[in-house]
Amino acid sequence: MSGEAPILSVQDISKDFVVNRRVLHAVRRVSLTVPAGRTVGLVGESGSGKSTVGRLAIGLLPATGGRSVFQGHDLSQMSARAMRPLRHAMQIIFQDPQASLSPRMTVGAAVYDAMAIHRLGTPKERWSRVEMLWERVGLPSSIGTAYPFELSGGQLQRVGIARSLAVNPALVVCDEPVSALDVSIQLQIIQLLKTLQDDLGLSYLFISHNLAVVEYLSDTVVVIYLGEVVETAPVEALFRRPSHPYTRLLIDSILRVPAPGAPLQPLTAPVGEMPSPFAPPVGCAFHSRCPLAVDRCSQEVPTLRAIDPEHWVKCHLAD
Ligand SMILES: Nc1ncnc2c1ncn2[C@@H]1O[C@H](COP(=O)(O)OP(=O)(O)OP(=O)(O)O)[C@@H](O)[C@H]1O
Ligand code: SF4
Numbered sequence: 001m002s003g004e005a006p007i008l009s010v011q012d013i014s015k016d017f018v019v020n021r022r023v024l025h026a027v028r029r030v031s032l033t034v035p036a037g038r039t040v041g042l043v044g045e046s047g048s049g050k051s052t053v054g055r056l057a058i059g060l061l062p063a064t065g066g067r068s069v070f071q072g073h074d075l076s077q078m079s080a081r082a083m084r085p086l087r088h089a090m091q092i093i094f095q096d097p098q099a100s101l102s103p104r105m106t107v108g109a110a111v112y113d114a115m116a117i118h119r120l121g122t123p124k125e126r127w128s129r130v131e132m133l134w135e136r137v138g139l140p141s142s143i144g145t146a147y148p149f150e151l152s153g154g155q156l157q158r159v160g161i162a163r164s165l166a167v168n169p170a171l172v173v174c175d176e177p178v179s180a181l182d183v184s185i186q187l188q189i190i191q192l193l194k195t196l197q198d199d200l201g202l203s204y205l206f207i208s209h210n211l212a213v214v215e216y217l218s219d220t221v222v223v224i225y226l227g228e229v230v231e232t233a234p235v236e237a238l239f240r241r242p243s244h245p246y247t248r249l250l251i252d253s254i255l256r257v258p259a260p261g262a263p264l265q266p267l268t269a270p271v272g273e274m275p276s277p278f279a280p281p282v283g284c285a286f287h288s289r290c291p292l293a294v295d296r297c298s299q300e301v302p303t304l305r306a307i308d309p310e311h312w313v314k315c316h317l318a319d
């Protein structure tokens with residue numbers, strides 16, 4: 001994948017938030033690249049900084065350091081006004097699509113509205129595109145007159161996807177788009193995203209806390225812990241040879257879809273709690289929870305180094 005042109009290049013990006021006059025280090029020098037037409041999966045447990053990276057990547061948040069370059073434009077150097085013509089090309093879909101839909105607007109009007117905001121097409125063209133989009137996302141055209149509260153979670157997520165597609169994006173940040181859905185519906189939505197990618201050449205930054213979901217869609221996976229990249233590799237390499245202890249714990253915690261009739265396996269989180277992002281640990285950020293930690297780990301910060309040409313790991317012991 002290294003030879004393909006990137007649509008998105010996040011370079012050494014950081015984000016600090018000031019909370020009650022204290023500095024919270026949400027994202028620390030994260031780099032990742034999304035080649036055109038590909039999917040990069042971003043995975044880590046709650047609070048690891050996934051959504052913040054997603055928002056930084058498409059310029060919805062200003063970075064504290066580093067930059068994000070989309071289709072050759074350095075977003076960190078652009079004002080909101082200068083970014084406006086690029087906005088439609090960078091879309092985001094969320095875990096809760098209802099939150100971004102007005103309860104007083106039919107879902108057809110919401111999809112129409114997305115095009116109107118970006119001044120795309122004539123009113124007649126917009127309505128016919130709404131019809132076309134229902135078919136693309138697997139909804140009946142009668143859905144257009146429904147209000148959000150009348151729809152199921154899966155239908156709402158399809159409306160959310162239609163709304164992003166309405167404005168012809170090149171890149172979609174998918175922020176936990178299936179986490180709130182039943183397992184069977186999750187698979188349908190993931191398959192829809194895959195089909196749309198194949199048909200429309202979309203690029204995805206796909207965020208999830210569940211590696212099983214990320215595995216299905218991603219070409220490359222980036223694992224983050226406490227705002228830092230700890231491992232990144234092509235998806236097969238990551239599962240064949242997970243090399244950071246945190247990645248191994250995440251793989252162990254995957255909720256496997258059970259055989260029919262078999263009991264659901266519990267989802268186990270890695271043991272212990274993530275340290276405070278107000279005061280990240282000295283040395284390796286993971287040392288307080290790492291089953292392999294040695295003295296050196298609490299003193300010396302490991303560097304992110306290549307163990308294979310496209311496989312990078314931030315651990316003193318990785319080889
Ligand atoms: N606007 C904000 N102001 C202050 N702190 C924030 C803000 N947004 C995020 N944070 C903090 O930054 C850290 C990373 O948050 P983020 O939402 O990016 O994590 P996440 O990996 O997406 O978590 P989740 O899986 O729960 O969605 C957390 O400690 C969070 O509390
Ligand atoms: S550097 Fe040490 S503490 Fe950190 S992941 Fe590796 S073994 Fe564990």
Ligand SMILES: [Mg+2]
Nearest residue numbers: 050051052175
């Ligand atoms: Mg999040």
